[in-house]
Amino acid sequence: MIGLTHYLILSSVLFAIGALGVLLRRNLIAMLLSVEIMLNAANLSFVAASRAYGDLGGQVMALLVIAIAAAEVAVGLAILVQLYRQRETLDPDDLRLMKG
Amino acid sequence: MNDLDVFLFFSLALISTAAALSVILVRRLVYAVLLLVVMMAALSALYVQLGAHFLAVIQILIYAGAILVLFLLAVMLLGPEASEAGRRPGWNRFFSIFTVSIFAAELILILLHSGKNGEFPLSASSGTVEAIGTLLFKNYLLPFELVSVVLLVGIVGVVSLNQKEPSENKP
Numbered sequence: 224m225i226g227l228t229h230y231l232i233l234s235s236v237l238f239a240i241g242a243l244g245v246l247l248r249r250n251l252i253a254m255l256l257s258v259e260i261m262l263n264a265a266n267l268s269f270v271a272a273s274r275a276y277g278d279l280g281g282q283v284m285a286l287l288v289i290a291i292a293a294a295e296v297a298v299g300l301a302i303l304v305q306l307y308r309q310r311e312t313l314d315p316d317d318l319r320l321m322k323g
Numbered sequence: 324m325n326d327l328d329v330f331l332f333f334s335l336a337l338i339s340t341a342a343a344l345s346v347i348l349v350r351r352l353v354y355a356v357l358l359l360v361v362m363m364a365a366l367s368a369l370y371v372q373l374g375a376h377f378l379a380v381i382q383i384l385i386y387a388g389a390i391l392v393l394f395l396l397a398v399m400l401l402g403p404e405a406s407e408a409g410r411r412p413g414w415n416r417f418f419s420i421f422t423v424s425i426f427a428a429e430l431i432l433i434l435l436h437s438g439k440n441g442e443f444p445l446s447a448s449s450g451t452v453e454a455i456g457t458l459l460f461k462n463y464l465l466p467f468e469l470v471s472v473v474l475l476v477g478i479v480g481v482v483s484l485n486q487k488e489p490s491e492n493k494p
Binding site: 224233236242247250267280286289290294 | 343359377378386389394424426450462463
């Protein structure tokens with residue numbers, strides 16, 4: 224039968240996939256996409272816990288996370304566009320201006 | 324809870340996991356964004372199964388409708404040469420996969436041994452607009468207002484970031 228643990232395991236698998244994407248990809252847009260996967264995994268665990276404990280606060284929290292994710296994506300993509308215009312690259316390994 | 328719910332949960336879990344894996348593995352960014360839409364749709368169906376109907380609609384409207392369209396816009400603005408994503412070489416890749424699999428295994432082990440597997444009745448709506456709205460404007464009013472401030476800061480930041488320099492306009 225399906226319980227809270229099933230949802231939490233699915234959520235942690237999705238979170239691990241997102242973390243793997245941040246570590247493996249060498250493109251800043253792809254890394255932002257992986258961060259979105261991680262945020263959605265956190266949201267899923269919020270909603271499942273809200274269901275299991277009968278407390279709607281988890282769903283409100285997931286709503287707030289979605290709003291924060293929207294702000295994060297807007298600012299992040301604006302920074303990326305400016306970065307690409309100035310540097311002609313989106314590879315984080317090439318952005319070593321502050322390296323001594 | 325019947326067999327249909329179990330079948331739905333496992334098929335949706337499979338779809339979302341496969342979509343998330345292909346998001347991080349596929350090379351072309353446009354495909355990655357579209358696969359992320361598939362993952363959002365599967366997660367939204369899971370929310371419906373959990374009774375969070377309002378959140379499921381919000382997930383489709385905001386994530387698939389606004390955030391991923393923003394991603395598509397950025398990918399198309401930056402052009403195809405920016406979207407050819409490389410992979411990290413050798414050792415780095417090995418250590419990443421090693422660390423993340425240890426992290427995931429640890430999480431799953433802890434969850435399996437925590438004992439609390441609360442069975443709950445699925446497909447009974449609790450997250451209606453009225454219930455969530457009441458809670459949001461009564462108990463969570465301060466976080467709600469803080470989120471509006473964060474969104475305002477985001478708007479101002481994006482506008483000022485993408486503003487053309489005054490010296491650029493009159494060469």
